[in-house]
Amino acid sequence: MELLQAEDSTLVRNYMNGDEASLEVLINRHNQRISSFIYSKVFDKEITEDIFQDTFIKVIRTLKRGKYNEEGKFLPWVIRIAHNLVIDHYRKSNRMPRYESGPDYSIFAILQDDNLNAEKQLIQEQIQSDIGSMIRELPEEQQVVIQMRMFRDMSFKEIADSTGVSINTALGRMRYALINLRKMIEENQIVLTN
Amino acid sequence: MEDNYYCTQGQQELVSAKPETIRFLMDFSRSYKVERIGGMEFEQNLN
Missing domain, CATH: 1.10.1740.10 (RNA polymerase sigma factor, region 2, helix turn helix motif)
Structure with a gap:
């Protein structure tokens, strides 16, 4: 009980x-x-x-x-x-x-189905949370580049100036960050789509 | 029989897995074992 x-x-x-x-x-x-x-x-x-x-x-x-x-x-x-x-x-x-009208299914049901929207929202939040967790697993210098590039929309020149490295180093860190993220996505079998 | 597990409520069809599926999952769970030997992981399923 x-x-x-x-x-x-x-x-x-x-x-x-x-x-x-x-x-x-x-x-x-x-x-x-x-x-x-x-x-x-x-x-x-x-x-x-x-x-x-x-x-x-x-x-x-x-x-x-x-x-x-x-x-x-x-x-x-x-x-x-x-x-x-x-x-x-x-x-x-x-x-x-395929979305078809018929006895088993109505297009209006999808449009009005708040539960499905709620599920999509849950999945979206989960995906964002997964990405956040994966970024936190990266080495610190790669995390910094990802944060600056993806979330603060900084150029690689600005990232290089801000972190005191050359543009090539900043680009290299970004490249390794993306390689590592892809590896984590594959290992965890995460599908980033909604 | 199927009607016991599938019903329509408003516009959304509510569906539930059948008891036999749940029984299968419980059997799978009881027989599924994971052994770790020397840093290696081995999965066992006695079913």
Whole structure:
């Protein structure tokens, strides 16, 4: 009974410490939200079931390997995994979703569907948070160049003057920062699209 | 049977994964083990 009222972060911690029942509570708690999110993208109940299953297999593997580090943000994290798997599904099947009017689907439903906008917002926030975390993993001199170039829109001349290095060095730091970010994106299987 | 798991509420169709999917996931979780030996990570799934 206590488990049912526990917060996601507590359940995640319990599960990572070996309590399997906590996972069941998490799955049941978020089943409808995650399944409906997937279904709103693929419009097929069997594919939804498959993607839901693959999503939680990834969740289980990540948690059991101790790789989860997004305290208090379990649902956005799971939705982002589901979102990435939906994209994989469309890449594999080589076709993009179509919006059609019909008995199963109405274009007006998408336009008025605040829940879907909320999901997109969650994903967007999650992506921004991921990028921020990845930038913080970079060596300090690369972080500085990224911050100045991407967020303060400074030229490489200004960056070079401001950090006391040559333009070539600033360019080199930017290049290595981007290489490192790409590597992190690949390693973490992050899809930066919404 | 399907109607138990799929329902329409307003304009948005609400969908839930079936109990057998959840059972599969729980079985997968119980049998999934990770061992770390000498800095290497090994995944085991007894299913």
